[in-house]
Amino acid sequence: MGVAVSEQSGARGGGEERLDEQHLPQDPHARSPDPYPDHLRLEVEEYLEALRFSDEPMTAGLEEAMRYSLLAPGKRVRPVLALATARAVGLAPRSVLPLAGAIEMIHTYSLIHDDLPAMDDDDLRRGRPTCHVAYGQDVAILAGDGLYAEAFHHLLSRQESEPERVLAAAAELAGATGVSGMVGGQYADVREQAPAGPAGVRRLHELKTGRLVGASIVCVLLLAAVDGPATMALRRFAAELGVLFQIVDDILDVIGTDQALGKPRGSDERHGKRTYVSEFGIDRAKELAAESHRTAREALAQGGPPATARAELEQLTDFIYTRTS
Ligand code: GRG
Secondary structure, three states, rough: OOOOOOOHHHHOOOOOOOOOHOOOOOOOOOOOOOOOOOHHHHHHHHHHHHHHOOOHHHHHHHHHHHHHOOOOOOOOOHHHHHHHHHHHHOOOOOHHHHHHHHHHHHHHHHHHHHHHHOOOOOOOOOOEEEEEHHOOOHHHHHHHHHHHHHHHHHHHOOOOHHHHHHHHHHHHHHHOOOOOOHHHHHHHHHHHOOOOOHHHHHHHHHHHHHHHHHHHHHHHHHHHHOOOHHHHHHHHHHHHHHHHHHHHHHHHHHHHHHHOOOOOHHHHHHHOOOOHHHHHHHHHHHHHHHHHHHHHHHHOOOOOOHHHHHHHHHHHHHHHOOOOO
């Protein structure tokens, strides 16, 4: 199986190694007929491209910086997960594009702020100069703030559904990115507050990256107001996928290529970050990735949506496991 996000998404670098074949234990679950639901990614790209935040000339430079980072070639894993989840629960994928766009805006804000000199001080992101390198730190901070606020404005004003469902999705997204989610996880990371040991590293990453990945699924369940055993299985799947995403991310930071990653490899070690690799070693981290992939696939299959409706979620699970960028 190959990882087939297009050139535009920056996921293929020349000669890069692939996690599944070169580094991770072979896993019979890691097979699917089509490696990435690229049709959903294209819908997301088109939607993001059309987004405008203001026609006020005074703030044109701010909007340019926001769009510079938002439209940089990312993989769009989170919004594509939202669209695939919509299909799995019987909604038209397009119907959740406002939510998906909001999630990608929030993800982009986190990348802009994470790259700042006060955080990771990175010069390259998604294969391009980081926002603060291109526009200055002052504008980059505001671009991140602007994306976060516009994300909720967009979700609350554009997402069609019953008002209470949209509010429930917005509350989940805010929670997943606040103190009990991404920002809290980032704080625990930079101030080394996570408890020692494997449970500490898992909790740290559940908050920092896991909850937003999971929210990309859970927010759609809330919009669709689906309940019952299928929902429980999808919620378990959402939580496990967040874990899988982070284990693979930590492995790639050690064995990936700069070209495929769109940023220099080894950033975690340079910053003394606690990762699955620093905690468990590379071989155990690969085993944990394989176990997590298997658990996610099983959660999806057990009581989840019918096989045809869940195919794109299976593809994404395999992609997250086998990705090189
Ligand atoms: C600064 C508020 C704030 C939060 C920072 C999520 C996060 C917390 C920082 C991002 C830095 C980072 C590299 C985290 C590891 C996991 C992660 C989010 C990787 C980047 O996500 P991808 O691989 O990126 O989906 P693309 O560019 O494809 O969208």
